[in-house]
Structures are given as C-alpha cells and as structure tokens.
Amino acid sequence: MSRYQATPPVDSLVLYKTHPARVLGVGDKIEIQLGGGSTKRVRPKDIALLHPGPLRSLGELERLPEGAVDDAWELLEGEQTTLEDLAELAFAEFTPVTAWASWLLVAEGLRFCGAPESITVRARAEVERDRAEREAKAAAERDWKAFLERMRAATPTAEDRSRLAEVERLALGQTDRSRILEALGYPQTPEHAHRALVEVAYWPVNHNPYPARRGVPGEDAALAVPTLDEDEPRLDLTHLEAFAIDDEGNEDPDDALSLEGERIWVHVADVGALVAPDGPLDLEARSRGANLYLPEGMVKMLPSETTTRLGLGLQPVSPALSFAMRCDERGELRDLEVHRSWVRVQRLTYGEVEQRLDEVPFAALRATIARFHDRRQANGATRLALPEVSVRVEDGEVRIRPLLRLESRELVTDAMLMAGEAAARLCLEQGLAIPFATQATPDPAEEASDLASMYARRRCFKPTRLLCEPDLHAGLGLPLYTRATSPLRRYSDLLVHQQLRAWLAGATPLDREQVMERVAQAELAASAVRRGERLSNQHWKLVYLRDNPGWRGEGVVVGLEERRAVVLVPELALEARIRTRERLALNDTLKLALADVDLPELSVSFRVLG
Template sequence: MPSSPVETGNLVVYKQQPARVHAVEGDKLTLQLPDGGTKRVRPKDVLVLHPGPVADIRALDAGAGEMEEAWEALAGESLSLEDLAELAYGAFTPATAWSSWREVADGLLFEGEPDALVARERETVAAERERRETKAQAAAARKALLERLVAGAMAPGDEEDLAEVERLALGASRTSFILRELGREETPEEAHRLLLANGYWDELTNPHPVREGAPQASAEGEVPPLTEEARRDLTHLEAWAIDDAGNTDPDDALSLDGDRIWVHIADVAAVAPPDAPLDLEARERGATLYLPDGMRTMLPPPAVERLGLGLADTSPALSVGFRVAEDGGLTDIEVAPSWVRAARLSYQAAEERMAEEPFASLAEAAERFRQRRRADGAVEFQLPEVSVRLEDGEVVIRPIVELASRRLVTEAMIMAGHAVARFAQQEGLAIPFATQEAPQGKAEGEGLLRAYELRKLMRPSRVQLTPEPHSGLGLSAYAQATSPMRRYFDLVTHQQLRAHVGGGQPADQEALAQRVAGVGERVRRLRRAERLSNQHFKLVHLQRYGAWQGQGVVVERNGPKGRVLVPELALETSVTLPKTTEPGAVVTLQLLGVELPTLEPRFRAEEDEVAGLRSDLQAGA
C-alpha cells in the first residue's frame, strides 16, 4: 500500500521492481518501467519510496553503502527508509532510497514499510545468517553433486542422493529431482543411463523384472505332506522325464503302455488345493519367472524337490492317458492320480535313443497327431531361439537346436493338453482353456521371411473358461496342463481334474472366474520381464564382445530402415539399410554400439554376396 499520495515523478515499487510514476489519471497510474515500457496500475498496487523526481529509472544503483554499520547502530530500534538512506549513504535520493529498499526487501537486517522500518535484533540476524549459510552450503554441495553426475564422476556418499534416481529407474517412482535439475527427461531409461554413467549400476543390473512388478525371490512356505488316497500304480512302466540339461523343475514324463500313451504330470494340486497357502502364493505370482541370472519359482523349492518327477524313486503324478488313432485323433482319454517311477533324460541323450523303443513308437504316434493338426489348419513356423544364461558373471548364449526328441516332447505336451480339454468338455468341467483366433492374412516368402510374417499375423492366445478352437495348434479345444509347478493356470486345471476324478466338488465357472481374476495380467507381465531381460543380457554380451560382426536377414523394410533378424542371437533390430537391399536379403552387420537403457543395439549393415551363406540364413539354418 502507498504510504503517501502518489504523484507524478515519484519512485515507487511495483512487483518488487522500481518504477517511475509517469502520470496520475484519476484512479489509475501510468508507470515507466526499467525496460522502457509503461504499465497502467492502481495506486494500491505500488509502494512509494521517494517523492522524486526520478531522472532515469535505469540508473538507481547507489552501491552497498554503510548498511551494516547502520544496522549495528540501530539494532532493535525503529526508523524510516529516509533515515536508513541518510545513515547508510549520507543522503536520501531516488538511488539511495532504492538501494536501501533492496536491503529491507532482503529481510536480513531490516524489515517493515518505508515509513515504519525496524532494525532486526542481533540474535535474530545471527540465526538468519546461520540459516542462509547452511542453505548456501547445501546449494553449493548440490551444485557440486550435479556437476559430478554430469561428468560421470560419482563420489563416495553420493549413493544416498542417487537412490531417488534408482527408484525412477526401477519404476517405483515417476519423478526424480536430480534429473529435473539436470534438465533431463524424468524417464526410467534416462535414470538408467545416469546410473550407468556414474557406476551406481553396472551393465549386469537388470531393472526389467522390478519394473514389471515381478517377484524378487522364489516362493517360500511350508509344503504339507501328501494325504492318503487311492492312486493308480504305474510304477511298472518306464517313464522318461526329458528336459534341457540342468533343468531343476521336471514336471512331466512320458510312458508307453502297449499302444497307450501316458503323460505323467507332477501332482502339485495334491498339496495345493484351492485357497490353501500354496495355492494363494502361486496365484499371486502367476508363474515361475525364468531369467538369465536365475529363476524365481512359483512354488517353494521344497515343493519342487518333493514333487518333481525323477527326483525321488517314486513320484506322485496326475497321469493323462490316451491312444492315438490311425487318423491322428485321440481316443480312450482318462485322467488318474498315480504313482510313477521316472528317469530323467536330457534332450541330447534322448536324441541318441530315438530309434529305440519306446521313443520310436512315441515319436511315430506324435507324428500322426501332428499331421492331423496340420490338416486341421495348424500354423507351423520356426524362428531362431537361444538360451541366455549368466554363468559366473559371463553371458552365455546357446542356440536351441531343433531335435527329434524336443519335437516329441512338445507334441506329447500338446496331446496331453488336447486330451485334458476334451475330457473337461465331456465331463462338463470348467477349466482355463487356451484359445486362439485364426491368423489374419497370408504370409508371403519362405524361410525366415515367411516365419516372421506368420508371427506378425498370429492373433494373441487367450485363456477363458469356455472351450473354443486354438487355431494356431489346429485343435478344437486345448488347455495348458503339463506344468502345474510353473504355471498357475495349469495348477487350476489340475485342481479341477482332481476334484472331479476324486469324487469331490469342482468349482463352477463363476467361482473359477473369481479365483483366476488378474492372473492373466500378472503372467503377461512376467513374460514381458523375461523377454526384456533376455534382450538386456544379449546386449551386455554384444557390448562385452566389442567389435562384433555377424549376419542377419532383412525381414521388413520401411524407408531407409528395416527390421533385421540375427539368427545367431535370436535378436531383432532396426538397421539403416543399403538402398537396394530388399526383404529376404542377407546383410553383414558390424556392431557400432549398445544402448542398454533403451535395449537398442546399433549396427552398420552391408549386403552380403556369399550365396551359400545367403541360402542357409534365409532358410533359418
């Protein structure tokens, strides 16, 4: 508020800046501002500092004066702005009035209005000075921190400050004060980049499971003992649990009983009935998480050790039996709790015995079933696959080789899933059925190019409680049922089957829907965490390799760039291509660099002219 009537030529304060009153027109003032502009305001919007006249509003700096001495002399006393200017500068002029007012506005030594100032008490000033010094030191320390981080030179003790950047990098927060102060985007990728640059994270730090809300450890909990119940004794049959070497959770095995095939599955539902502690734990997780640096199990390790097939002399199982007719259809389907005696076998070891029995007969039956599926529209294509593992700090990438033994097990598991779905249909049993709509369109080309196009055309599979065809498999009904230790939907299917064949009361469709609500989304996030983690460690491998060079197949072109598939790494990437390079061409790739935060490798591409190599790669060899 003005302390006296405002007149032309007065020096006033308007929005904490000096101004000269150029004209007074009724209830409005026209102000001349330091930048040369003018502004019409109300008298109550200004504070009069000096009556004027003001010659030049831009020349009002009177220097520091003897402000400290003036305060020392008057500490605790009252005075006016004119008194303060006289004491500090020896004169009351527009320049000394403005310079004195800036000191008042600072608030350290003086406070109040122009005609009613107070020199603050010594204790108050001392406390304020200490506060300001502390604040200045903190600002200097913060400035030094930011400078270190920009330079990638984190110092001991900076970890506490970078913790908030880490929270953003892990998806636990959406903001970061440090990134904001550095003028960078507040994104998980930018946070990751800063943490890497400063050594807070190293290249092996994989943020994707945490970002996707994946469990950070395997399940824990007590595993109850098996209850007494009638089980079919199938221990007289050879049962083979065939899996990758080093597998630690074997949950299925195959037997041949004359012309009858048995698929034995770990009987997890025997110790994890609906709403039991193990069931609730598995439901919350949705599936076992498989990462290059280890797995995080859906069930506590003791459950795997006790129920895994081939880990003990005899194992409890839920066995699915059926015959494969000459036309490839399944007949005489039955489901029974059982005892089995399983032997473990790696795919490679089984491959060497495929000409022996029972493997030869099992493979022949599986092939009849496969041909039936193909006749019914099954979509088959093969893209390169690799296993990515972190072993003793090294990223090891191994190709997953197509083997007859692997095809046998895959087909047997599909047969079991079809048999279970058919059984559930016949018995009016609600279970999680896996369904898939037919692909939209037709793939062109051949080899890897066709496989890539087919994958793009495939519709996502769905889990629902009513049966519908699974077009990708060429089946009228299908359910995933062979991995109850690793997938919750499989466990639910077993719970329903056990309740039915044991004379219990299976859940109806409504109750089952409530039980599995949300599981599908949790599983999708786990699978995304696995895909991103595999990509992360592939890029770590490339980054460590340095001058990596290899071949890729162009599977798509869009302007100057294209999608290139690198079979050796099962890696897809975007690359700038030579002008004449078309889809299907083989290119030689030279690694230029890796961007871990965005999971992007950078390659230079040149079209390859080696015909034999071109043929092998295009065919997916």
C-alpha cells in the same frame, strides 16, 4: 500526510517493484530512471517514496555503508518504526544511500519487515528461527549444487545413492518425473534415466531393468510350504519307467513320459497337492502368473521348496497327476484317465534321448506320438521353423547357442499336447470349469516354407486366449486344448490341476466365475512376465554384441518397408531394421557388420557389407 505517501519530488529515491529508481519528472504520470539508464512513465501508486533526495545518480547506491544494524534491531525489538528512524539508528544519518541500505534490510525480511512508513522490528525468537531455516535452506542449496556437479562429473559419493533412488524410480517406470534429471538437462524418460544411472555407476553397465520395469518380482516367494498328505490315495506307478526329458540345466522338471503297452502316460508334478485354492501359495502364484526365465537366472512363481519336493526325478519317488491315453491309428485319443499317483522318474536331456530314439521304449513312443502329430498337421497346425537360441549369462559373460531342432524335443512337445487335449476332454466331460486355450484360425491360411513367409505367418496369428468355453486352437491343430503340464511354472496349469483334484477327491470344484476371475489376474501378471523375458533376452543379446564390436554375420531379409528392410539374424534370433540403397527381395541373405549398440534404448544397427 506522511512523507512516504506524498508525491515524490524530482531527484527523489523511489521503489519501483523491487528496484530503486530516481524521479526525473512529475505530472499525470511520474517519469523515473531505472538502473542501466532506461526510463519509464508510471502511475504514482506504482512507486513508493524511500527518500526525498536529492539523488543525482543511481550509481550512488552501489556502495552501501556499514552500520550498527544489530544494535538498531536490539534497541527497537518488538516495536514499530519508519525507514527514516531505522536509517538514523543503523547508519547515523538519513540519506538516499542509507535509506536504500535500510530498505534492503526490510526487504530481506529477517529482522525487519513491512512498508517504508511502518516497519515491524521482529522479536528475537522469530529472527533466530527464521535465520536457522534460511541457513539450512542455503546449506541444502549448496549441497544440491555440489551433488549436481558430482553427477555431471560422474563422481557420486556413497551418500548420493539415496538421492539417486529418485532417478531409479523413473528408470523403472514407477514415476514420470525426476528433479535430478531435469536439473541435469536429461529428457524425462526411463531410457535416459537408465543411461544416467549407468554413467554414474549406480547401475552396473550391464544392468537389466526390464523385469522390474514391468513390475515383476525379482526374487522367489518366501513362504512356508506345507507337508504332503501321505495318506491321500494314489495309484502306484513306480513299476513304470518314467522319463523327464528337458534341456540341459533345467531346474524345474514337472512332466515325464511312460509307455505301458499301448498306453501312453504323461506324469505331471502334483503341485495341487501342496497348493490349495485361495491359500497363501495359491495367492502368491496367482499374483506372479508364471516363472520368470531370464538369461541371468530364474525367479519362480512358487517357493523353491515346492520344486524340491515335487519336481519329477528330484526325489526317489514323486507324487504326480498322471494322464493315461491310447492313440488310435487316426491319431485320436481314446480311453482317457487321470490319477493321483506315485512315480519313479529318470531325468534325461533332449540330446541324450535323441541318441536313443530307435531304442525301447522311445521307438514305440515315437511311433505312437507320430500319429497324433500327423492328425494335428492335417488339422492345420502351424510349424514355424524360425531360429531360436538360448541366452545365458554365466560368470558375467553372455553365451548364445542355437536351439537345435531335435526330434526328441518335438516328441516331448507332442506328448504334452496330448496330455493337454486329454485334460480338456476330461474336464469337459465332467463339467469342470477350466481355462481352455483357444486360438482363431489366421488369415491367410497357406503354409509357410521359408524364413520370410514364416515371419509373415507368425504375425498373422492372434495370441492364445484362455476361456471357459472350449474352442479350436488353430495353431496347434486341436479342437480342444488346455495347458496342464507345467503347474510348477504357470498358474493356469495349476488351476486345471486344482479342478481335477477336486473332482477326484469328490470335493466341490470352483465355478466358472471363480475360474475366470483367477485366470484374469494370473494372465495379467503372466503377460508382464513374458514381456520382461522378451526384453531381457533382447537386452543380453545387445550386451553380447556390444562386447563383440567386431561381430560379423549373416541376416535374411524377412520384410520390406519404405527405405528399410527387416532382417532376421539367425545365429542370434535377432530382428533388426537396416537402411540400404540396393533393391532387396525377401529371403535375400546379406553379410552384416555391427555398427552401433545403444543399450538403454535397446537398439542395434548393422551395416551391409559388400
């Protein structure tokens, strides 16, 4: 029987798991002493004999001898040996200390491997390969530890940026785990990843992650735009004065107004003339759903060249899809027509038109469109005068200005709604499948007059749905409606144009199933766009507050929750929740001061003054 399989004597050196042990007593079980003086009773099969002893103390093993290990390995390369022979060759003697030193070489697994009674001496090629791998692993571990130290000190190098892309993927919601954040002790959330990236200057302090987090493209599409078919028959309306009325700085004018006697014309950029169903531009626009409007800039669903060629008023003469209608005394639309046309458009701002509402032709437009507006109101249209602001980032500075409730803005809004009703009726009469915009009547139906009731009223409305079956749009007070006046900005409008153009050209339009398939895809993308816009606006409002720590203003109580009040800050169109011990009532006005802004968490807190 091999000595390594024999019952170990008292004071022998044995291996217990990976630790040295000294045998204290032998019986049914073997009593051993471990490092630190603790004892344990184990089965014989739980230990392996390394040396028969005598070993008086485990402390003897703390000073390991230096030996000719490489000479022993070279001499035995490729052979089998025992622990005793290895100790004799490497350390010139076999003692408990050299036995333990030899076993550590075997446990290391580089030049030697196996069991005490049968040790394999590995070949040079294997050793050199494993040594290189171990050195590379050790270097990688040292590099990893150094990287983590740089992260903790917020001093990453340029070479660290490729590593931090992992954290960015978590910050953008593209993965749910980051080894780096885990090693640094951060929770595995996009918000904490955002915070970490800002702390190490991978992201600028004001970085807006929300469009990318929603999966929305951050750049315009780089696609070729076809040329316009100049031979396509069009109605020449260039003799009519046409006005594209927008906010100052608008970059995609796609609708304009004309008055011809008693007829109102709404001209819309003829985007369908360049974007054919299922072509590359159509597929790209469908995948994006809508333009992305951000305080820091706009990302278009179609290439910029499309706007340059088709935006109304951007060229001397523009191709349009023009809707003609009369509005009778009851506000009903009559004599509906739609034409492919040429128009000559003048661009104006709402502010400019506001000063000319009593002039020709705006006074007549105003009087006619007012009848349509009154009909909508009588049908239950909801008018919520909640605060609205424009948020822009200009030269790195956030600028917030209120959107004034101008009559000129309402005039244009109503005119576009007229065109939407006209388009819906024309498509219904011609049997064209289109996405009708519908909205159920909210409950309760009473009108709102103050901020709190308007806030509550808005929450009663369900989102607008796009369906192939015509139905009421309660919020607009229209029995039939489709979106048709923003084809440069919204895919569903472009789809309506494509259907109308197919009918006008005598071609085969898309069927109901094809339309709904396209609507479903585009609306999924558009929903991400709207969410990205909303969160981006909130982000930049909080940047503005963080950069103005002394901000003070007013808030109006629009909701009451347990121990908290929902407050609307009109000058920022910002909703917040505050804690207060006072008994508050709806529509109470509170004087507020900024308390704290947490940009990654997208949260803000205020304190009540007085």
